[in-house]
Amino acid sequence: xIRIKDxxxxxxxxxxxxxxxxxxxxxxxxxxxxxxxxxIVANTMxxxxxxxxxxxxxxxxxxLGHTKHSLSSFLVKPDIFSFxxxxxxxxxxxxxRQHWFTNxxxxxxxxxxxxxxxxxxxxxxxxNFAPMYQFVTILFWYLITFIYAFEHFLSWxxxxxxxxDERVVDVDFNNILxxxxxxxxxxxIQDVTSKVIGLIPTMFNYGDILVQxxxxxxxxxxxxxxxxEKIIKILQQLRQEEEQEAxxxxxx
Amino acid sequence: xxxxxxLTQLFEKAIFIIGAILYLFYAGVVVKQVSMLTKNVxxxxxxxxxxxxxxxxxxxxxxxxxxxxxx
Numbered sequence: 001x002i003r004i005k006d007x008x009x010x011x012x013x014x015x016x017x018x019x020x021x022x023x024x025x026x027x028x029x030x031x032x033x034x035x036x037x038x039x040i041v042a043n044t045m046x047x048x049x050x051x052x053x054x055x056x057x058x059x060x061x062x063x064l065g066h067t068k069h070s071l072s073s074f075l076v077k078p079d080i081f082s083f084x085x086x087x088x089x090x091x092x093x094x095x096x097r098q099h100w101f102t103n104x105x106x107x108x109x110x111x112x113x114x115x116x117x118x119x120x121x122x123x124x125x126x127x128n129f130a131p132m133y134q135f136v137t138i139l140f141w142y143l144i145t146f147i148y149a150f151e152h153f154l155s156w157x158x159x160x161x162x163x164x165d166e167r168v169v170d171v172d173f174n175n176i177l178x179x180x181x182x183x184x185x186x187x188x189i190q191d192v193t194s195k196v197i198g199l200i201p202t203m204f205n206y207g208d209i210l211v212q213x214x215x216x217x218x219x220x221x222x223x224x225x226x227x228x229e230k231i232i233k234i235l236q237q238l239r240q241e242e243e244q245e246a247x248x249x250x251x252x
Numbered sequence: 253x254x255x256x257x258x259l260t261q262l263f264e265k266a267i268f269i270i271g272a273i274l275y276l277f278y279a280g281v282v283v284k285q286v287s288m289l290t291k292n293v294x295x296x297x298x299x300x301x302x303x304x305x306x307x308x309x310x311x312x313x314x315x316x317x318x319x320x321x322x323x
Contacts, residue, residue: 070296082294132323158289
C-alpha cells in the first residue's frame, strides 16, 4: 500500500510517495506593494510583459526617420519648436505642415507677377503715365507681389499639425482675426482614417488624415500632409503606449 | 484759373497718395499678424519672418514719402 509520507506512520520498508509540489498561483488578494505584484506577474505570466516607454518611443522614431531640413513639412522632434499651449513636460514628437507641392500654385503665380510690368511695356500696354508715376506704379506692383507671396508662405508655415506624447494638436490661422486651436488626447482617439486621392497626391505621397476622438472636438483633420501611412503608424504606437500606461495604472 | 491738366495731375497724385497710405496701413496689419503668429508658434525662422515684415513696412513708408515728395 502506498502511503503518503508521514513520519509518524511510515514503516521502514514502505515506498515513500511524495505529493507533487503545488503550482505557483497568484495571491487572491492584490498585494499592496507595487513592485512585488509586478514581479509576480512577470514571473508567473510572462505573456503579459510589455514594452517600456523608451521602447515605444524608439519604435516611433524608427518609423519616422529624420528631418531633412528645417522648412520640411515633416519635422521629426524639431530642435527649436514650441506652441503657446504647450505644457512644460510635453514632448513634441512630430510637426506637420501641408505638403510642399500645395505651394506650387502661388509660387508660379508670383513668378508670373514679377514679369507683368516688363511684358506690358514690351507690348506697349503700360498706362501712359509720366515716368515718375510709372516708376511708383511698378514699385507698388512689386510690393503687392511680395505681400502676395509672403501671405501665402505665412499661411503654409503657421498652419501646423503637432503630435506630442500626450495629444494631437491642430493650429489653424485662417486670417489675422481667426485662430483656431483644436487638440485631443491620444487616449481619446477612437479611429484614424487616411485618404490619398488623386494622381499628384499618390505620386508625392500626401493626403488627409481624419482623427476621430471621444473628446469635445469629434474630429481633427490633417489636410494634405506628407507620409500619411507613417503618421497612422505612430498614432497607433502612441495609443498602445497610452493603453499600457492605463493598464499599469490599474495594476498599480 | 486752374488748368484742367493741372487738376488731372493733382487728382492722379491724390489717388497715388491715398493708395500708398492705405497700403501703409495694410503693411502695419501684416506686422501685427506676423507678431501674433510668431507668439503662437515658435520656430527657427520666426526672426527672419519678423525682419521681412518690418522691411516690408519700411518699403511702404518709403512709397508714401515717394508719392508725396516726388510725384
